[in-house]
Amino acid sequence: MGAAQASIIGAEERKANRAVAVEGRSVIFKIKRCDGPGKPWRWESFKVPTEPGSNVISSLRHIAANPVTVDGKETTPVVWDSGCLEEVCGACTMVINGRVRQSCSCLIDEYAPREGDEIVLEPMSKFPVIRDLWVDRTRMFNALERVKAWVPIDGTYNLGAGPQEDHDHQQMRYALSECMTCGCCLEACPQFIKKEHEDQWESSFIGPQAISQARLFNEHGTGKRLKDERMDTLTGPGGIQDCGNAQNCVKVCPKGIPLTESIAAIGRSATIHSIKKFFTGK
Amino acid sequence: MSEHRVIVVGGGLAGLAASIRIAEAGVPVDLFSMVPVKRSHSVCAQGGINACNEVARQQGYSEYQHFDETLIGGDFLNDQHPVLEMANWAPKIIDLLDRMGVPFNRSSEGYRDLRLFGGSLFKRTHFSGATTGQQLLYALDEQNRRFVSEGKVTEYNFWEFLYPITEGEGENKRAVGIVAQDMRTMQIRSFRADAVVMATGGCGLVFGKSTNSVICTGGAASRCFQAGAWYGNAEMIQVHPTAIPGADKCRLMSESARGEGGRVWVPAKKGDTRKPNDIPENERYYILEERYPKYGNLVPRDIATREIFDVCVNDGMGINGQNQVYLDLTHKDPDYLTEKLGGILDIYEKFAGEDPRFTPMKIFPAVHYSMGGLWTTYTPGDYSPSEPMPEHKPGNPIPVGNEQGHGLTIGAHNNAMTNIQGLYAFGEVNFAYHGATRLGANALLSCIFDGLCNGVSVVNYIRDENHAGVSEVDQSVYDNAVKQEQDKHDALLATTSNNNGNKENNPYQIAFELGEIMNNQSTVVKTAEGLQKCLDKIDELSERYKNVQLGDGAMWTNQSLSFTRTVGDMLILAEAIAKAGLLREESRGSHYRTDFPERDDEKFWKASVAKFNPNTGKSDIEFVPVKAGLVKLRPRTYGKTAPEKAETKTPEPANA
Numbered sequence: 001m002g003a004a005q006a007s008i009i010g011a012e013e014r015k016a017n018r019a020v021a022v023e024g025r026s027v028i029f030k031i032k033r034c035d036g037p038g039k040p041w042r043w044e045s046f047k048v049p050t051e052p053g054s055n056v057i058s059s060l061r062h063i064a065a066n067p068v069t070v071d072g073k074e075t076t077p078v079v080w081d082s083g084c085l086e087e088v089c090g091a092c093t094m095v096i097n098g099r100v101r102q103s104c105s106c107l108i109d110e111y112a113p114r115e116g117d118e119i120v121l122e123p124m125s126k127f128p129v130i131r132d133l134w135v136d137r138t139r140m141f142n143a144l145e146r147v148k149a150w151v152p153i154d155g156t157y158n159l160g161a162g163p164q165e166d167h168d169h170q171q172m173r174y175a176l177s178e179c180m181t182c183g184c185c186l187e188a189c190p191q192f193i194k195k196e197h198e199d200q201w202e203s204s205f206i207g208p209q210a211i212s213q214a215r216l217f218n219e220h221g222t223g224k225r226l227k228d229e230r231m232d233t234l235t236g237p238g239g240i241q242d243c244g245n246a247q248n249c250v251k252v253c254p255k256g257i258p259l260t261e262s263i264a265a266i267g268r269s270a271t272i273h274s275i276k277k278f279f280t281g282k
Numbered sequence: 283m284s285e286h287r288v289i290v291v292g293g294g295l296a297g298l299a300a301s302i303r304i305a306e307a308g309v310p311v312d313l314f315s316m317v318p319v320k321r322s323h324s325v326c327a328q329g330g331i332n333a334c335n336e337v338a339r340q341q342g343y344s345e346y347q348h349f350d351e352t353l354i355g356g357d358f359l360n361d362q363h364p365v366l367e368m369a370n371w372a373p374k375i376i377d378l379l380d381r382m383g384v385p386f387n388r389s390s391e392g393y394r395d396l397r398l399f400g401g402s403l404f405k406r407t408h409f410s411g412a413t414t415g416q417q418l419l420y421a422l423d424e425q426n427r428r429f430v431s432e433g434k435v436t437e438y439n440f441w442e443f444l445y446p447i448t449e450g451e452g453e454n455k456r457a458v459g460i461v462a463q464d465m466r467t468m469q470i471r472s473f474r475a476d477a478v479v480m481a482t483g484g485c486g487l488v489f490g491k492s493t494n495s496v497i498c499t500g501g502a503a504s505r506c507f508q509a510g511a512w513y514g515n516a517e518m519i520q521v522h523p524t525a526i527p528g529a530d531k532c533r534l535m536s537e538s539a540r541g542e543g544g545r546v547w548v549p550a551k552k553g554d555t556r557k558p559n560d561i562p563e564n565e566r567y568y569i570l571e572e573r574y575p576k577y578g579n580l581v582p583r584d585i586a587t588r589e590i591f592d593v594c595v596n597d598g599m600g601i602n603g604q605n606q607v608y609l610d611l612t613h614k615d616p617d618y619l620t621e622k623l624g625g626i627l628d629i630y631e632k633f634a635g636e637d638p639r640f641t642p643m644k645i646f647p648a649v650h651y652s653m654g655g656l657w658t659t660y661t662p663g664d665y666s667p668s669e670p671m672p673e674h675k676p677g678n679p680i681p682v683g684n685e686q687g688h689g690l691t692i693g694a695h696n697n698a699m700t701n702i703q704g705l706y707a708f709g710e711v712n713f714a715y716h717g718a719t720r721l722g723a724n725a726l727l728s729c730i731f732d733g734l735c736n737g738v739s740v741v742n743y744i745r746d747e748n749h750a751g752v753s754e755v756d757q758s759v760y761d762n763a764v765k766q767e768q769d770k771h772d773a774l775l776a777t778t779s780n781n782n783g784n785k786e787n788n789p790y791q792i793a794f795e796l797g798e799i800m801n802n803q804s805t806v807v808k809t810a811e812g813l814q815k816c817l818d819k820i821d822e823l824s825e826r827y828k829n830v831q832l833g834d835g836a837m838w839t840n841q842s843l844s845f846t847r848t849v850g851d852m853l854i855l856a857e858a859i860a861k862a863g864l865l866r867e868e869s870r871g872s873h874y875r876t877d878f879p880e881r882d883d884e885k886f887w888k889a890s891v892a893k894f895n896p897n898t899g900k901s902d903i904e905f906v907p908v909k910a911g912l913v914k915l916r917p918r919t920y921g922k923t924a925p926e927k928a929e930t931k932t933p934e935p936a937n938a
Binding site: 015018035036051052053054055057058061064065067076077079082083084085086087088089090091104105107130131134137138141144145148149150151152153155156158159160161162164165166167169170171173174177178180181217220222223 | 302303306317318320321322323325326374377378380381382383385386387388389390392393410411413416417420421424425427428430431439466495496497527528529530531533534621625629632633635734788790791794833834835836838839841842
């Protein structure tokens with residue numbers, strides 16, 4: 001079975017699986033592997049025993065300590081990226097049974113409740129692979145730099161409190177500020193195209209992550225001072241106009257960030273920005 | 283004059299705050315991190331950050347009281363002067379974070395909201411939902427990115443620190459750079475710097491499963507230790523009372539859950555198998571509220587952990603006889619909970635499959651934080667009472683007066699400097715602030731404080747007219763350091779074997795066994811017998827490590843190699859942790875010895891200082907007086923209903 005045929009299961013089914021998960025079973029991990037940039041792909045499968053609370057991370061660790069495939073072939077440990085393991089750092093994002101998500105919060109009971117059930121792991125397809133499941137997401141951090149995703153403070157010395165903010169506005173900003181730069185939205189976005197080299201990044205669609213972060217800082221009392229510069233970037237090549245409105249981004253965001261609202265808000269700002277530029281000539 | 287550079291190792295709150303402060307002063311920074319800095323472990327901090335604030339102040343709270351609370355919380359093992367300075371800076375740090383755009387929760391009038399936290403009866407914890415660490419880290423990351431875009435900071439993400447480069451011996455030993463490895467290409471090279479700031483966090487992985495991120499191995503600290511930096515209070519490991527046990531790690535359930543009203547309980551009847559919501563109020567045993575009526579669920583972490591441990595392990599009263607207790611929020615309004623604690627409630631629901639808004643959470647203690655770390659020194663400020671002060675009562679006049687900034691001499695070269703000149707330790711890897719227990723919501727503060735306050739010290743150190751620039755240091759010093767690491771690397775690669783059936787020499791197996799013994803013998807309850815067992819096991823594992831076999835011989839992105847190398851460093855650090863625990867024959871804060879259940883101030887109002895002995899490959903440990911002199915020792919009971927015997931002897935405090 002290839003990854004394309006692997007079933008994508010919803011929340012209800014995951015819950016149901018959890019209720020019937022068989023204790024002490026083993027499951028099969030089918031993993032798409034690659035030794036490095038430019039090297040060929042291959043699939044390898046591993047049989048992994050489960051324990052209570054098993055997730056993709058604990059299973060990959062088992063494989064690292066026992067790198068033998070189901071055919072008894074000795075191989076190398078699978079390489080993957082991980083950090084906090086509680087879905088706040090964004091590192092361990094990968095494609096699991098055809099859908100992008102964090103691997104730490106992917107519980108085996110929810111995906112493979114019966115003996116011999118298979119879970120398919122692939123690296124994200126929109127970023128250059130480093131090795132196996134580990135991809136290079138530098139482009140996302142580069143995008144944050146391009147949209148000047150920061151508040152231009154006067155320096156780090158004590159100058160008193162920041163701008164006062166009402167409760168609802170804080171709640172709105174907090175929701176945007178939970179973005180952990182994981183890349184799920186970009187993986188799911190049909191307009192966001194894989195570009196291997198840095199010199200191709202600026203002309204290609206920047207994607208919902210950076211657009212939403214631009215909105216976050218446009219919404220801050222001091223942060224909005226850079227709004228025009230952010231809008232210059234987002235109305236330039238690869239900017240907001242490249243969004244195809246597929247709305248996949250908001251469906252896969254693990255933090256439930258209102259990405260489509262951000263895109264709409266930046267879209268309105270872009271219109272105003274363009275009109276302003278037209279009349280002022282700046 | 284040649285250009286000075288500073289290296290910062292670690293891009294969490296401490297490293298980023300340092301990077302920003304140093305770059306702002308016009309000194310170029312090279313920032314090294316094993317992960318993109320935005321994914322550093324600070325992201326996991328949940329509950330908040332402590333600071334005196336206007337509301338608490340009008341109720342009699344003060345920076346001084348925050349200082350006093352931190353000392354009693356730490357059972358007086360903290361260095362007192364830096365803690366005073368930190369408490370004084372806290373409100374200013376909150377203001378700065380506010381200016382950087384941190385979305386602190388707001389009251390209905392738009393002021394910064396506050397919550398209760400352990401070890402205080404005042405609301406003095408500022409927060410951003412239940413992902414405060416994430417929000418603070420992002421704010422500093424954003425400011426740092428601004429400096430990166432201006433070319434003032436160079437980030438080396440996915441680079442692993444391998445060793446500090448030093449020259450000279452004894453007191454003249456100074457840091458002149460580092461050796462690091464690109465985790466993707468595996469290139470090993472040296473970097474010159476006039477000063478090196480270690481901001482590499484804690485060592486949770488030494489204990490196997492902990493609340494820490496996978497990068498918190500203590501490897502970097504261990505490498506500095508092996509290079510001659512001293513390690514202080516290694517035995518002081520915080521076990522957080524409330525975590526969700528998991529197959530890969532234990533996930534933290536923030537103290538803020540209790541700060542917002544969460545109650546810890548077990549069924550009063552042993553073996554009661556009813557569902558929690560079916561057990562009536564009067565048939566529940568609210569462990570902490572009954573034992574500590576004054577602080578209730580908000581006693582410091584070491585106390586809460588021991589009580590939960592006691593109820594489960596000694597009394598067998600855990601839920602269904604297992605090692606777990608309820609952490610209950612179901613009496614609170616679900617919408618209120620979502621707003622204040624959404625981040626952690628979602629984590630619980632994802633991993634445990636139940637909604638904690640309606641079903642009490644099942645939790646158990648887990649290793650969380652290292653109070654111990656690289657030993658550091660400082661220059662005290664001008665506040666020097668004629669004799670140490672007694673307990674501070676809310677509303678009383680503040681001994682330091684209204685002037686702030688008396689704890690440290692700001693900008694003194696040696697603030698937060700290790701015993702190696704120019705090698706600094708900031709954040710969790712600095713042993714100074716938290717003594718024998720860290721109070722909740724003080725970690726974020728100490729990290730940012732170190733970066734901001736002591737970042738200035740780094741700048742002053744390298745700009746001092748007597749500072750000999752490193753551009754004159756002979757290249758051979760760097761080449762030798764690289765060769766040492768390259769040899770170590772190549773030797774590990776040469777062990778590559780497909781003999782995976784041999785568990786003896788499997789690095790993952792060695793790490794697993796280390797975690798098990800450390801967690802069992804060197805955490806909540808310790809004894810001489812158990813710690814000796816621990817040391818014997820470390821000996822055995824260290825012997826096996828000599829024949830360790832790598833499972834991956836790749837010359838590209840070899841994670842097994844990095845992990846295996848680190849296991850060797852973890853073993854060395856573990857030995858110091860267990861040995862210091864064995865030698866500290868008393869109970870203090872998080873360090874609880876059943877064979878020495880009392881605090882013994884006469885013998886042990888002292889920091890343990892571990893020095894690596896290259897001849898034995900092990901630590902030599904001495905006890906040196908705590909740098910005190912500002913506050914008098916007093917018993918630490920938190921109003922327990924059946925007070926234990928307090929210590930009787932009170933020696934003279936040492937001066938810094």
